[in-house]
Every structure is written in C-alpha cells, then in structure tokens.
Amino acid sequence: MRRPVKIRIDLDSPVPAYRQIVDALRVPLVEGALAPGASLPSVRRLAMDLGVHFNTVGEAYRELAAEGWLDLKHGRGATVVARGSQPAAAPERWQELRGQLRNLVAQMRSAGVPPSRIAAELRAISESLKP
C-alpha cells in the first residue's frame, strides 16, 4: 500500500499556503509518482490535514487543473489526468521561465553563494533530468 499524498506546509512562511500546496503537489505529478487515474484527497480532507481553509486547497487544485494535471468534477473529487498530447511550452512562456532562472542565479550570487556551489547545484539538477 502506497501512501497517498503526504505533504507538509509552513503556515508561518511568507509564501502563501495555496502556493506551497501547488508546489508540493507538482513535484510528484511531474515525476509520475502521482500517476494518471490516481485520486487526490478531497479539498476538505486535505484542508483539515494541513490546517487551512478548504478554499485554500481548492485554489491550489484549480491551479494544477489549469496546468493540465488534475481533473476536478463536482461530486466526484479530484483525479490525476492522463496528459496524452502534452502541449509544447509556448515560446513566450519558455522565455519568461528562462529569464526567471537567470534572475534566480543572479540572486544567488548576490546573496554570496560561491559560484562553484551554484554551478554544482545546476549540474546536479541537470543530471537528474536525464532519465
């Protein structure tokens, strides 16, 4: 038996709760740990587990649905969707994300992180994308 969706969020963080939920769920979705067809906990259930309002979870689910990962149906809960023909990223979107990546690296350097350490981190992530 596999554990069904086990995430943690920090309510004291300045990062909004719904954002943390989206980020936490996107990882297993991208990696396939949450496979198509799987059911997610109901908004009210997950909300109670995390200690937030159910609308907060609902907003997170809706964002993931908008990204094409979830299927939300009245009275039938949330399920992971099969992403058959995944649309290639819009070029503008890719450029925007690329810019954010550059900015993030600049912020790391600005924060005093040694370039060698940043480079190592980037290579590590790059490697992990191979399979």
Next chain:
Amino acid sequence: MRRPVKIRIDLDSPVPAYRQIVDALRVPLVEGALAPGASLPSVRRLAMDLGVHFNTVGEAYRELAAEGWLDLKHGRGATVVARGSQPAAAPERWQELRGQLRNLVAQMRSAGVPPSRIAAELRAISESLKP
C-alpha cells in the same frame, strides 16, 4: 569613459517597474561590469531616462543597497560598494533559493519544456559561472 548603466524596462509588463530595474542592475553588479567605486546615475536622471517616477528608481536603489551592492548618500548619488564585507550566504537563504530553483525547474517541466532542453540550459549557465 564608458556609459556606466544601460538598461531598458517595459512599462506595459505585468512585472513592476522597480523589480525590472533591480533585476537589470543586479546582473552587471554580479558580473563586475559595474565595479566597486563606480557611480550610478542619480535617481532623477535614471527615472527620466526610463520614463518612471523617481521614487520608483529610489525603491530599486534601496533594494540593491539592502543587498549590499550600493552605497546611498544623501545628495551625492549612489555608488557601487566594495564588497569586502560581503557575508557568506546565510544557510537559510541558500536553502530558500535552492527550493525556488527546484520549483522553477518543476514549472518548466509542467509547462511542457523538454527535459533535455532544461538540462542544456542549466549546463550552459553552469559553464558560464566557471570564470
């Protein structure tokens, strides 16, 4: 003598003006193109060049000063600071930025960018950090 600062911003962008200014200035600061001791244009001058209110530029300068790049002196403009006293990155800050990086990569994958392309981008940035 070389023009010390040459940036462009898009006032119609959803990204706030002051953010764009900060991001645009941080790159040459990080790379050393704006070396310690160099003078930046006055808040009013840069504001006129960019077509924004001088308070907007002021806010950008203040953020860069808070990051330790600029020295703001009343009536004498802004100068790039010698970063001898730059503290090593706080471990928490590094962890936070690392998390943002991971999230950004997940967003790229979610947006449909091929992993190979993401990996290539990461390697490219990693290489550019060598020197």
Next chain:
Amino acid sequence: MRRPVKIRIDLDSPVPAYRQIVDALRVPLVEGALAPGASLPSVRRLAMDLGVHFNTVGEAYRELAAEGWLDLKHGRGATVVARGSQPAAAPERWQELRGQLRNLVAQMRSAGVPPSRIAAELRAISESLKP
C-alpha cells in the same frame, strides 16, 4: 412508431449534465416534436442511455415539470402535458429574459463577433419563429 427522444450530452463539458438534458429536451417540447400525451423514457432508462446517475435525469425532469412541460407520476413515468393551462409569460420574467438577451449580444460584440454576423443570426432565428 418513432423514437420519442434522441439526445446526446457531453459528460466532459463544464456544463452540468442535468442542464444539458433540460436544454436538449426543451427544444423538441417547444417545437412540438414532443407533443402532449407523449411518453418520455423512464428516468432510469434515459440515465442508462446517457451514462449518468438516475438522479441527474430526475432533476432534469423535475425542472421541465416546473416549467409546465411534463407531468411526473410515481411509477408511471413522465408524460408531456397538454399546455392549455399555460400562463402567459409573467412580465417580470419576460423583462429578465430580454435583459439576458441584450447581455448576450453585448458579449458577442465584446468577443469580437462582427455585428453583421450577429444580426444575421438574430434574423435567422426570427424567421424560424414565423410558422
């Protein structure tokens, strides 16, 4: 004997199933293709044909009964009612629907539909109401 009802609905549509059923049945009722005295399939039968829960069909039948089209009898199915007793439209209801019509046209214009095309559509419907 002719098949009395032949409708199709799209379960993946954001429009709720019961709404689609109501809308699909109202057309033949209004046009008289489903004449007074005709029998509709049982709730369970139609539900099975459409692949929905029988409560969903039941809700649709109830709405049409409330509009005065159907007569629902326990255990004997739904029959089309003679509309001799049909009240003339309440003035408020007519005003409300008129307002919705105006709004719909404004939405079409807002969506970029050429006015000439909207006008043509309106005339076409207008003509079809003649007989």
Next chain:
Amino acid sequence: MRRPVKIRIDLDSPVPAYRQIVDALRVPLVEGALAPGASLPSVRRLAMDLGVHFNTVGEAYRELAAEGWLDLKHGRGATVVARGSQPAAAPERWQELRGQLRNLVAQMRSAGVPPSRIAAELRAISESLKP
C-alpha cells in the same frame, strides 16, 4: 460635462453583484460611450457608490480587463483601452454563444412569450446593430 459612469445594481437580485457591474459597464464600452482613454472611478469609489465591497468592483474590472476593455495599473487606476486589433472571436466561443442564444429563445418560448413577440425583439436588436 459628461456624466462619468452611472450604473445601478440590485443587491437583492440573485445575479451576483460583480456580474451586474460587468454587464452594466460592457454596454457603454461596446457602444463606445466609454471611449478609449477614459478613466473609470477607482474600485473603492465605485464600490462605495454601489454599496458593495471594493473587491467586488475589482473582480468586475478584472473581468473587463481580461476581455480586453480595461487597463488596470497599480496606483494609476483603471482606464479604457484602445482595442486596436480586436481579435476575431474564436470559433468555439462563437459556437458557444450561439448555443446560448438558441437556448435563451427556447426558454422564452417555454415561458409562454408569444413567438411573434420574440421575433419582434430579435429583429429590433438586429436593426440596432446596423450602424
């Protein structure tokens, strides 16, 4: 001196307030009575006038901005935008609106409105679209 935006809404109506605001503003926008460049009242101002929460007005403004009518800028209020290259309506959107129109007419007939009256209304709107 022209009166600046004068709308009324009914807080007792089942139609949500923000929806009424959108509908009320779209008409002068479509007709050009609110011309490009014109300023709308601030969300807080209009909210007070209408007796609703400012977020309610904000949501209405945002919907009109999404339709391409308004430009919302932090600290600079809401202005009517020049719709240079108005995008032709997406075919799906047109089909959807067409279906809604058909449904609306069916509802009118179902409500007991004489077909002749419906036809007259449709022709009237059709005529008004000529110029």
Next chain:
DNA sequence: GTGGTCTAGACCACG
C-alpha cells in the same frame, strides 16, 4: 458527500 461561487476583511504592492 463532492467541488464551486460570491463576498468580505486584513494586508500587501505599487507609484
């Protein structure tokens, strides 16, 4: 029971 809407209130971001 499910997910969804609408509005409100506290707070933030921006110029």
Next chain:
DNA sequence: GTGGTCTAGACCACA
C-alpha cells in the same frame, strides 16, 4: 492614494 493578494465564511450546484 491606487489596484492586488490571500484567506475565510456562508451558501450553492452537483452527483
């Protein structure tokens, strides 16, 4: 001062 975000609560729609 502007618009915007995030969360909450009451209520609705749906199966």
